[in-house]
Every structure is written in structure tokens, then in C-alpha cells.
Amino acid sequence: MGDYDKVRPINWQENELLLLDQRLLPQKQEWLCLSTAPAVAQAIKDLVVRGAPAIGITAAWGFVLSLLQHREVEDSEQRKRIAEDLRLLADARPTAVNLVWALGEVGRALQPGRDINTSIETAIAIATDLQAGDVSANYRMGELGAGYIQPNSVVLTHCNAGSLATGGYGTALGVIRKAWSEGLISEVYACETRPWLQGARLTVWELQQDGIPATLITDSAAAWLLAEKSVDWVITGADRVALNGDVANKIGTRSLAALCQLHSTKMMVVAPLSTIDIDAASGLDIPIETRAAAELTHFGDCVINDSIASVWNPVFDITPASWVDVLVTEKVAIELPNADSVAALFAAG
Numbered sequence: 001m002g003d004y005d006k007v008r009p010i011n012w013q014e015n016e017l018l019l020l021d022q023r024l025l026p027q028k029q030e031w032l033c034l035s036t037a038p039a040v041a042q043a044i045k046d047l048v049v050r051g052a053p054a055i056g057i058t059a060a061w062g063f064v065l066s067l068l069q070h071r072e073v074e075d076s077e078q079r080k081r082i083a084e085d086l087r088l089l090a091d092a093r094p095t096a097v098n099l100v101w102a103l104g105e106v107g108r109a110l111q112p113g114r115d116i117n118t119s120i121e122t123a124i125a126i127a128t129d130l131q132a133g134d135v136s137a138n139y140r141m142g143e144l145g146a147g148y149i150q151p152n153s154v155v156l157t158h159c160n161a162g163s164l165a166t167g168g169y170g171t172a173l174g175v176i177r178k179a180w181s182e183g184l185i186s187e188v189y190a191c192e193t194r195p196w197l198q199g200a201r202l203t204v205w206e207l208q209q210d211g212i213p214a215t216l217i218t219d220s221a222a223a224w225l226l227a228e229k230s231v232d233w234v235i236t237g238a239d240r241v242a243l244n245g246d247v248a249n250k251i252g253t254r255s256l257a258a259l260c261q262l263h264s265t266k267m268m269v270v271a272p273l274s275t276i277d278i279d280a281a282s283g284l285d286i287p288i289e290t291r292a293a294a295e296l297t298h299f300g301d302c303v304i305n306d307s308i309a310s311v312w313n314p315v316f317d318i319t320p321a322s323w324v325d326v327l328v329t330e331k332v333a334i335e336l337p338n339a340d341s342v343a344a345l346f347a348a349g
Contacts, residue, residue, distance in 0.1 A: 004177040004210045007163035009049065010057055010131065012124075015068055017061045019049050022164055026205040037066035037085035044092035044099075047196065051165020052239040052275050053134050056098030059089045060106040060127040067110070067120045082110065095248055095289045095316050097240045097277045102130055134167035137272045137330035138174040145175030145235070145270055145328040149184040153232040156189040156217075156225065159250035160202035161237025161270065171237040171270040173206060175328065180212050188214040189231070191222060193250060195295045195313070219252055226263040234260050238271035245321025245337030246283030247271075254317040257324070266325040273329050278346060281339075283318035290314050 011018040017034045023046070024030055032048060034040050040062030043049060049058045066085035070078045086107070090100055109123035149155070155176060159165075162173030169177065179185045188207065193199035200216055207214045217225055225231060234256050240248040247253070247269050260267045280286050293311035297304055321327075327337040334341045 004181050004212065005163070005169050006209045007206055008168050009054060009164045010061070010167065012061055012064075012127070012131075015065075017058070017065060019043055019058065020164070021048050022050060022202060023047055025164075025201050034062075035065060036069055037062045038088055040065060041085075041088040041092045044089075050198070051160065051237070052096035052098040053166040053171070053272060054164065055093055055096045056102030056274060057127070057131045057134060057167050059092070059099045060102040060123075060130050062089045063103060063106045064120065064123045064127055067116065067123055071116045071120065078116070093289065094287045095239050097280075098272075098274050101274045105130060131167040134272065134274075135169055138166055138169040138171060140330040141171060141270050141272070141328050142169065142174035142178035144330075144333045145268060145326070146178040146182060146184065148266075148268065148326055148333070149175070149179040149233065151184050152186045153179070153184055154187045154189070154229055155179075155185055155233045155235055156191070156222065156231050156256070157203060158191045158199060158234070158236050158253055158256055159193045160198040160206070162203060162206045164202050164206060165237060170206075171272070171328075172235045172268075173203065175235055175268065175270055176207075177210065177212070187229070188212060189225060189229075190214050190216055191219050191252065191256075192216060193252065194219055195299075198250070219255075222256055223259050223262075226259050226265050231263070231265050233266050233268055235268045235270065238269050238275050239316055240280065240286050241269070241271055241276045241327070241342070242280040242282050242286060242321075243276070243278050243342055244282045244339040245324060245327060245334075245342050246286070247319040247321070247324060247327075248283060248286045248288070248316045249319065251314055251317050254319045257319040260325075261323055267319075267323055268326045268328060269319075269324050270328040273331060273345060276329070276342065276345065278343070283320070286316075286318065288314050288316050288318070 162170030
């Protein structure tokens, strides 16, 4: 995988968390060095790191930092401060279910009667395993997803579901990387993904690092692209998947899925099991985050129009399961996902 797997956005070094600042890409490659859980929570809120799996991994390391920061505090106060940090981390981004899942996993390190140093060692081991496990899952999803790609295929992706959104390799881009390495893809297109331009800034940059050519389009050009270019697959990641297979993902994903229905293009969603929320019966149960008006009225330091009276800025939308041709997880790829097939992923054995 080496030729098509060169980007890693999250590094743990000497009890500090290093995050590649994705707000500055591709113009600058700068790393933030974080040493407290509140700083990690703020970095997640500010989109220094984004993408559901990467958010979860980052939050897990934030929990480790909380344990380290409060290791010398008296026991009763220590528990209180760690609990406060956990709330900050859990509330940083409401839609990405991986965040709460990862905190639950690493939180197992803090057991009654266990001394803080042992808890820290255990938490570091769990967070390390979560990050490594995410990369392994992405490799597996890449293989499963690429199995659906026919030779000479044209694909379109939206937002960024690559190494920058995960522990490494990527979900949607993992499939594209694998299929490209096998000579199955002839063209890759990427939507710009407004308003933060994750497609233009991050996806195209990532693919450039691997030597995979990608063509950038405006979000509003997608319908004409599907009509003109005979796109075979739209491939995206997910921030949360409901039990019935409904998908919450970056705003604009639903539009692409609807266009797939119109143009006989297939829709593939690639997401690890940790992204599936079995407590959400359908997309109606998934909270949709809205963000500040300034993301639309400003572009960086440039004011586009700050006199607009009303702005609606949802970050995600819901794609119905019936519009998804294949849901790829690290366990199995599900064709035409529904409540029964998704629930079967979590059945014993």
C-alpha cells in the first residue's frame, strides 16, 4: 500500500498530541502540539481535525491527556476534573458518533480502585489500538469496496474521507486508492465541498501526495458531470449511519445520492462499524450540526457579505438507505442496506 498511503494526520509523541492543522492545507503543513483535553476539544470544534474516525481517535488521545494533566490531583478532585474534560470532548461535535464511541472505549481505562498511572498506561494502549485498528479497518474496506469497481471506471467523491479524516488510508479514498492501485479507475472527480472546501483543499491534495490525478469540480457541476461523463460510482464516507442504513454525511451527499438515482449511477458509502449508531433507528434520530453564519458570509479573512440577516448552515444531511447501493464496513459489504442487514453486523458470532 506504500505508494498510495503517504498521509497521517494524528501523531502521539512523548505524552503530547500532534495534529496536522487541516484548516491551513494545502498552502501550509503545520502541526499543532496539544497537551490538554480542553485544547483537543477546541481543535475538534475548530476543524483542525475533522472526519468521524479521526475525531474519535483524537478524542481518545484527549482523554489520555486529561489523565496525564490531572495525575497529581487529589483523587476526588481528579475524578471531577476528568469528568469535566470528558464532557468537553463529547460535546465538541454532535453528529460524529465515533467521538462518543471512542471515549467509551478509552474510558474503560479508568476503573474503581485502579491507580492513575496504571489507568494512563491502559488508556495509551487503548488509544494506540484504536488508531492502528482504524487503519487496518480502512485497508479491509478498501479491498471490499474495490471489489465492486469494474475496469475503466469513473468515480466521484465528496468532502474528504481519506487519511486526513481517519487514522490513515481512508474510507472512501481507501476504496479509491485500492481500486486505482489495481488499475480499475480511469478518472477521479472530487466536489469542492463548500463552505470549507474539504474536497478542493484536502481530497485533491491527499491524492496528489499519492500521485493519483483528480479533477476538481464545483458542487453545482455534479449533475452535469453525471450526465456528461457516465460516472460509475459516487463514493463517500459517513459521519453516522443509522440502524436502518440511513446515512448522515457532509452536506451535499444527499443531493449526490438523488442525482445517482436520476442518472443510474451507483452510490457507495464506506464507514467502519464504529460509525454505525445502533441506538438511532433511522436518520430522523441523528442530530444535524449547524455552524456559524460566518462560514458563509466570510471566506477566510475576506468578507463576502456580513449584512445578510439570516443564514442556515447545516453541516450534514441524511441520505436514505434506499438510495445506497453498497454500504462497505470492515466486516462485510452490504448491498441495499436495511435494518435487518445492518443489525446483522452486530449479531453474536
